[in-house]
Amino acid sequence: MKQVSNVVLAVITGLIVIVAILAAIFANRDQTARWAPDSPEATVQSYVQAVVDQNYPAALRHLDPALMCNVSHFEQSYYPQDTAISLFEANVTDDRATVSVEIGSYGEPFFDTFVHQEQFELIQTDAGWLITGSPWPVYICAGML
Amino acid sequence: MSLTILLVALLVGAVGFIVVAARRMQGKSLTGHMFRRAFQYVLLYALVIVVANGAADLLARAFGSTPEFDEPLLLAQSVTAVVIGLPITALLIWWIVRTHRNDPEERGSLIYQAYLTAAALTGAGMTAVKLSESLTTALGTQIFDGDAVGHLIIWVIVGAIHWRVIQRTLAPANAVAHLLLGSTIGLVLATGGLIDLLATSLEMLTGTQILIGSFVPLGSAAGLFVSGALLWIVYWLLSASKLPRGSIWHAYVLLLGVAGGLTTALVGAQALLWRGLVHLLGDPMPFVTWFEWPQAVAALLIGALVWWYHRDLLDATDHTPLHRVYQYLVSGIGAIAAAAGVGLLVVALVDAITPAQLYHNPLNTLLGGLTLIIVGAPLWWSHWRLAQRAAEQHPEVELTAVSRRIYLIVLLGAAAITVVIALIAAVAEIIADVMENQLSLTTLYDTRTEIGYLTAGLTIIAYHAAVLRQDSRNAPAEPEATDTPAVAADTGKLILVGPMDPTLATTLRKRFGRPVQFLASNTGELWNADAVLAQIEAHDVDTDLLIIAREQGLETRPIDEVRNVQ
Numbered sequence: 001m002k003q004v005s006n007v008v009l010a011v012i013t014g015l016i017v018i019v020a021i022l023a024a025i026f027a028n029r030d031q032t033a034r035w036a037p038d039s040p041e042a043t044v045q046s047y048v049q050a051v052v053d054q055n056y057p058a059a060l061r062h063l064d065p066a067l068m069c070n071v072s073h074f075e076q077s078y079y080p081q082d083t084a085i086s087l088f089e090a091n092v093t094d095d096r097a098t099v100s101v102e103i104g105s106y107g108e109p110f111f112d113t114f115v116h117q118e119q120f121e122l123i124q125t126d127a128g129w130l131i132t133g134s135p136w137p138v139y140i141c142a143g144m145l
Numbered sequence: 146m147s148l149t150i151l152l153v154a155l156l157v158g159a160v161g162f163i164v165v166a167a168r169r170m171q172g173k174s175l176t177g178h179m180f181r182r183a184f185q186y187v188l189l190y191a192l193v194i195v196v197a198n199g200a201a202d203l204l205a206r207a208f209g210s211t212p213e214f215d216e217p218l219l220l221a222q223s224v225t226a227v228v229i230g231l232p233i234t235a236l237l238i239w240w241i242v243r244t245h246r247n248d249p250e251e252r253g254s255l256i257y258q259a260y261l262t263a264a265a266l267t268g269a270g271m272t273a274v275k276l277s278e279s280l281t282t283a284l285g286t287q288i289f290d291g292d293a294v295g296h297l298i299i300w301v302i303v304g305a306i307h308w309r310v311i312q313r314t315l316a317p318a319n320a321v322a323h324l325l326l327g328s329t330i331g332l333v334l335a336t337g338g339l340i341d342l343l344a345t346s347l348e349m350l351t352g353t354q355i356l357i358g359s360f361v362p363l364g365s366a367a368g369l370f371v372s373g374a375l376l377w378i379v380y381w382l383l384s385a386s387k388l389p390r391g392s393i394w395h396a397y398v399l400l401l402g403v404a405g406g407l408t409t410a411l412v413g414a415q416a417l418l419w420r421g422l423v424h425l426l427g428d429p430m431p432f433v434t435w436f437e438w439p440q441a442v443a444a445l446l447i448g449a450l451v452w453w454y455h456r457d458l459l460d461a462t463d464h465t466p467l468h469r470v471y472q473y474l475v476s477g478i479g480a481i482a483a484a485a486g487v488g489l490l491v492v493a494l495v496d497a498i499t500p501a502q503l504y505h506n507p508l509n510t511l512l513g514g515l516t517l518i519i520v521g522a523p524l525w526w527s528h529w530r531l532a533q534r535a536a537e538q539h540p541e542v543e544l545t546a547v548s549r550r551i552y553l554i555v556l557l558g559a560a561a562i563t564v565v566i567a568l569i570a571a572v573a574e575i576i577a578d579v580m581e582n583q584l585s586l587t588t589l590y591d592t593r594t595e596i597g598y599l600t601a602g603l604t605i606i607a608y609h610a611a612v613l614r615q616d617s618r619n620a621p622a623e624p625e626a627t628d629t630p631a632v633a634a635d636t637g638k639l640i641l642v643g644p645m646d647p648t649l650a651t652t653l654r655k656r657f658g659r660p661v662q663f664l665a666s667n668t669g670e671l672w673n674a675d676a677v678l679a680q681i682e683a684h685d686v687d688t689d690l691l692i693i694a695r696e697q698g699l700e701t702r703p704i705d706e707v708r709n710v711q
Contacts, residue, residue: 003456004381012450014372016343017215020363027359034354045356046282052357082285082365101356106281106365113365 019062020126040097040122041090047120048085048101051137063130064123069141077137082106088117103136148187154270160261165255183253185261187242192234193264199226201299208291217235230593247315252314261311262323265363267674268304269327269380273334273372273390275300279370285364321388325397327380332401334373337410341366347439386458390673395459395467399474404457407478409448411520415482417441418516428506466548466648467672469532473552476528480556480605488601489514492593499590536616542651553613560605567598569660637687640704645693646672657681673699 035041043062050059056074063069088100099122104115121133134142167280174311202212202223245251276295281288311320345362349355388394420438423429457470496507536543543549571592578588589596637659641649649672650661656678672694680701684690689704 005454007654009454010451013339016339016346020342020346020367021352024360024363026202027349027363041356045233049357050186071537080283081288081290082358082361085356087354087356104362106285106361107278 017097038128040092040099040129041087041119043122043131044087044099044101044120047131047135051079052083052085060096062131063138063141064125064130067132067135067141073141075136077141079103080105080107080138097122097124097129154266158259181316182254182256185237186256189234189237189241190260190264192230192237195226196234197299197303199223199230199487199552201296203227203295204298205292205295208289208295210291210295212292236308242520249638253316253319256376258322260309260313262326263314265304265307265311266322266326266330268300268302268307268607269376270301270330272297272304273330273376276336276372276375277365277368279364280368281361283364283366285358287360317388321385323394324380324385325377325393328377328397328399331373331377332377332405334369335377336373336405336447338366338368338373338568339374340409340447340542342370343443344437346438347442348437371671382610390676392673395470395673398455398458398609399470402458403452403471404474404478406448406451406453406455407475407524409444410452411448411478411482411524413441413448415448415516415520417445417565418519419513422512422516423509427509427512443466443700465652465678466546466672469535469543469546470548472528472532473548476525477556479521479525479528480532483518483525483561484521484601484604486514486519486606487522488597488599489517491600495589495593495596499586499593507577536619539655540619541621542648544616544656546648549616551618555611556605556609557613560602560609563598564602564606566600568597569600571595581624594612597638638662638689638704639681640689640691641672641677641694643693644670649674649677653677653681657686659686 017043035045037106047059050056050062051074054069055075059074060069060071082105083097083102084106086102086104089100090099091097101118101119101120103118104113106113118136119133120131122129123132124130153198153558184505199222202219205211206223251257257598273675278293279290279297282293294397311323315323343365345366349359349363359643376409379543385397417438420441456471460467493507493511496510532549536549574592574595575584578591637657639653639657639659639661640663641661642664645663645665651665652674653659653661676699677692680699681690684701685702690701691704693700
């Protein structure tokens, strides 16, 4: 009887692992760009990718120059090495847009793992969509305006 | 953060140590040996932690990883920990080994057992944490995390050495706490990891639009699950599950496995039902998305799995003390959930009649209360009904059962404390508003949570106080025959050597119809009714049996065999 419960436990755990592998395959195939390159979502995606890759000059190209952000602002900012960002919702009104994202930070089990929402405000310029307001993770730039 | 967890665990461990030490010290006085032991083992534990951290930091640097806020002092501390700390630790260990050779009894001392347990569990816990971190980074971002791997290697060594020392030097009975606490860490991590893994997979498969870090959440969940599962397999599946089923073993299975699994499943079921009803009937707009449906589904499935697995470990025989404990435990969880639902209904009522409804839609709160009742009440009733039926059929057994008394007293006590705290908080709010001349319907709104707690607590008190009074009225007088039972037949006699347990005696008489006799003995262990029943059933009906409750488990011998040995 006790052997049966161990087998059932192993089978259900195995099924969950298979679902996880399917999800990983699904995510891997879904890497292709989902948004038009000149959309607010694509701008935010390029920006956060550059931040996480620590390619700060590339990240700066997506920020509104009026924010006066520079590389040292990024170097002073903090975000965990293991970060995942997903789109929550996007609203576009004429030349302004708001893109809400969920930022998940992963570290030690349970306590260092947390998910929170951030909002990016964007304006449309001749150079395309640029992030303005008080963007993650360089809130300090907005504070200096 | 691991340091914080370690400190909390040590604090809890220290409380447990004091409780056990106080029990063992009854009637004894403190000696110089005890102080010497306490000092040397606390020092050894501190040295092991310092040396392990220093060595892990150096190894991480060798793997090319430096701490986030590195400075020369950190490197100097790590070098010192290894260069100075390691030889001192080795010297202390050599001295302890010599002491053990001269005084073998020290191996049975509580402080030595506590040291080994704490050091082995620290090693095991840190191994799980660092393995989880390594896997999160490796699977999530395909990067080698030198810091986590460096720490992982050192903590595996610390854990493995202490595991080996425990096996070689501790009596099996003294290693039970270590195995069950290790199983606890493994079960919590593995369950949390499996819930995360399923929830994250469901989110990814149902179209979460990931901008960056597609594999990070999945890697984190997989890391947590793998580290917890490895610990659980080593500690539980290969070790603790095969231990004699004593009271601590059953406490682990019932409190962690049964109650923990059931509570997780109930939280998942309630959240799922609530979210569904809010989307159908309520107002989903202000609904806080702290618990998305994939998490709810995962919590429900995995919680139910944990519950089922541990329930299956228990003996399924009805009307045994153990079955009774299970019945009251599940009943209590259901009763608390249902009472919380009643409290939430009152909160919804207050929400509806007070003006401040900007952020709280009363319909959502109402649905929350209803779902708690829907989930909790059937669970409570299905188990409580059986207990009440048993109380009607066998009042002499059921109404005097320790588990029933504990169930009623714990529920009443917890509810009374809740009521008192809620009352104090509510009255303080009201007095503050009176003093500021602001007493209005808003005051009622501000005290709605306290009113909810008050209602839930009073609901539990009202019903269970009535049951307790009824039990006291209907309970039979203490059976006089339990101490010296009348022997009805000459064959099939059951002689139990251990602590007096009238409930067990009654159960055995009713179940087997055989004469039962107790020989009181302070063997330090409570009776495990399941194991006693299994032992009796494993022998012929006509065989006189001598059953002894020992610390490491039951010893059962046919009385003829004992006579022959003599």
